[in-house]
Amino acid sequence: MKNTSGTEPANGVWSTIIVRTGVKGLPITIRSEANDFSATCYTGTKLEYGGGACDFGGLWPGKYIVGIDGAGIAVKLFVDGQGFAEITFDRQ
Numbered sequence: 001m002k003n004t005s006g007t008e009p010a011n012g013v014w015s016t017i018i019v020r021t022g023v024k025g026l027p028i029t030i031r032s033e034a035n036d037f038s039a040t041c042y043t044g045t046k047l048e049y050g051g052g053a054c055d056f057g058g059l060w061p062g063k064y065i066v067g068i069d070g071a072g073i074a075v076k077l078f079v080d081g082q083g084f085a086e087i088t089f090d091r092q
Contacts, residue, residue: 001075001077001085001086001087001088002085002086003077003078003079003083003084003085003086004083004084004085005078005079005080005081005082005083005084005085006080006083007078007080008080009061009062009080009081010061010080010081010082010083011081011082012061012080012081012082013058013059013060013061013081014057014058014059014081014082015057015058015059015060015061015079015080015081015082015083015084015085016055016056016057016058016059016084016085017030017055017056017059017064017066017077017079017084017085017086017087018046018049018053018054018055018084018085018086018087019041019043019053019054019055019056019066019086019087019088019089020043020049020050020052020053020086020087020088020089021043021052021053021068021088021089021090022050022051022052022090023043023044023052024043024044024051024052025042025043025044026042026043026052026068026069027040027041027042027068027069027070028040028041028042028043028054028066028067028068028069029066029067029068029069030056030064030065030066031064031065032060032062032063032064033062033063033064033065033076034062034063039056040069041054041055041056042054059079059081060081061078061079061080061081062078062079063076063077063078064076064077064078064079066087068089073089075087
């Protein structure tokens with residue numbers, strides 16, 4: 001995982017979290033710890049990041065839980081409202 005965000009909220013609402021899996025069509029979910037925000041993207045919709053990728057943009061500062069829907073695999077991370085993060089879910 002790569003994350004350019006600092007440890008404190010910044011002045012912005014445009015953080016982006018990029019998720020890569022290498023597989024097209026997987027539903028990826030994001031949920032905010034602070035409120036009721038949740039969303040789903042499908043891998044393969046953001047070819048600029050690779051064939052099995054999608055992203056969530058325009059994120060407020062805060063902690064988010066990002067995972068492969070239904071797989072029981074998730075990552076918790078903080079974005080500051082200006083930085084971006086990259087998560088790769090890969091088979092071991």
